[in-house]
Amino acid sequence: MQELQEKIKKDGVVLGGNILKVDSFLNHQIDIDLLNKIGQEFKNRFTNKHITKILTVEASGIAVAAISAQHFNNIPILFAKKNKTKNIDQNSVYSSQAQSFTHGTTYEIIVSKAFLSKDDTVLLIDDFLANGCALEALVDICHKAQANIAGAGIVIEKGFQEGGKRIRSKNIQLESLAIIEKMDANGIIFR
Amino acid sequence: MQELQEKIKKDGVVLGGNILKVDSFLNHQIDIDLLNKIGQEFKNRFTNKHITKILTVEASGIAVAAISAQHFNNIPILFAKKNKTKNIDQNSVYSSQAQSFTHGTTYEIIVSKAFLSKDDTVLLIDDFLANGCALEALVDICHKAQANIAGAGIVIEKGFQEGGKRIRSKNIQLESLAIIEKMDANGIIFR
Numbered sequence: 001m002q003e004l005q006e007k008i009k010k011d012g013v014v015l016g017g018n019i020l021k022v023d024s025f026l027n028h029q030i031d032i033d034l035l036n037k038i039g040q041e042f043k044n045r046f047t048n049k050h051i052t053k054i055l056t057v058e059a060s061g062i063a064v065a066a067i068s069a070q071h072f073n074n075i076p077i078l079f080a081k082k083n084k085t086k087n088i089d090q091n092s093v094y095s096s097q098a099q100s101f102t103h104g105t106t107y108e109i110i111v112s113k114a115f116l117s118k119d120d121t122v123l124l125i126d127d128f129l130a131n132g133c134a135l136e137a138l139v140d141i142c143h144k145a146q147a148n149i150a151g152a153g154i155v156i157e158k159g160f161q162e163g164g165k166r167i168r169s170k171n172i173q174l175e176s177l178a179i180i181e182k183m184d185a186n187g188i189i190f191r
Numbered sequence: 192m193q194e195l196q197e198k199i200k201k202d203g204v205v206l207g208g209n210i211l212k213v214d215s216f217l218n219h220q221i222d223i224d225l226l227n228k229i230g231q232e233f234k235n236r237f238t239n240k241h242i243t244k245i246l247t248v249e250a251s252g253i254a255v256a257a258i259s260a261q262h263f264n265n266i267p268i269l270f271a272k273k274n275k276t277k278n279i280d281q282n283s284v285y286s287s288q289a290q291s292f293t294h295g296t297t298y299e300i301i302v303s304k305a306f307l308s309k310d311d312t313v314l315l316i317d318d319f320l321a322n323g324c325a326l327e328a329l330v331d332i333c334h335k336a337q338a339n340i341a342g343a344g345i346v347i348e349k350g351f352q353e354g355g356k357r358i359r360s361k362n363i364q365l366e367s368l369a370i371i372e373k374m375d376a377n378g379i380i381f382r
Contacts, residue, residue: 058250
């Protein structure tokens with residue numbers, strides 16, 4: 001997606017440790033115009049799937065999912081929560097483990113069983129795909145709910161990390177709107 | 192807002208400890224149609240303010256803020272992050288302390304100084320107002336940034352808790368689309 005790549009080149013900041021800061025438009029301050037173009041592009045790429053629900057994970061996937069849902073007939077979105085409490089009734093939720101690339105920690109994500117079932121065809125959405133753990137946890141939750149996975153829509157994939165390969169190897173249609181092949185102080189090269 | 196009150200009566204679940212579960216349409220699974228009506232109503236109530244940015248706090252305020260921004264000429268949204276890392280450069284962020292009613296914990300929220308300034312007129316948005324601590328922390332951050340506060344738009348206010356009174360006493364225009372006067376196993380009464 002040309003406009004997104006240009007935006008990343010213009011406003012993204014490459015930091016050490018393979019970190020790309022896009023907090024001026026994607027995951028802290030958020031450009032709503034751009035999100036609508038992203039949502040339209042997801043619709044173009046998943047146009048013939050009969051998607052009933054968009055599933056993402058808090059926090060930075062939520063805005064992308066909410067705006068994108070409008071391009072899919074305002075289907076509901078559902079965001080997996082990062083479990084902070086010990087006293088969740090485990091019988092009422094689907095849960096999975098994920099690892100944070102940025103924070104170097106492992107966390108549990110949960111989705112209420114009431115909102116995901118075998119009658120759903122789910123589009124997974126997230127802002128970033130790096131090592132793929134968050135997305136794999138969403139896939140795991142869909143499997144536990146016996147929901148169909150229509151595919152995964154990612155805004156920025158770090159193509160030099162493993163996540164993309166791991167998701168594609170599961171035969172999931174993965175659509176990343178910008179795939180970074182290489183980035184360093186000299187700039188960003190897209191695949 | 193009549194439609195919102197009806198939705199809360201129909202799909203909200205009152206639990207012990209003054210907890211209202213609205214996770215089927217507001218803060219886990221999210222009804223995008225309803226959010227657009229909420230966003231339009233916020234626009235009606237803040238129509239003459241020249242708002243430049245919407246500020247909310249992760250996670251459940253983000254979808255409300257993102258959809259609402261579309262009714263304010265697609266102004267950017269900014270979500271305060273709950274600080275989980277010790278190694279944030281404190282010189283680059285505005286921070287404030289807030290207490291979670293639901294989880295009984297205190298946490299720090301942060302906003303990058305790059306995205307909030309005296310040139311901004313800010314609409315604060317959140318899904319719930321209970322004791323008011325999250326909203327007061329957002330107010331505090333705006334004061335630190337010398338940003339103007341146009342007002343606060345809340346989806347559901349628990350009118351029997353202190354937050355509304357505390358925010359209104361600061362001369363901030365507070366617009367809560369549904370104010371719960373009383374709730375228990377017998378039902379919900381709105382103000």
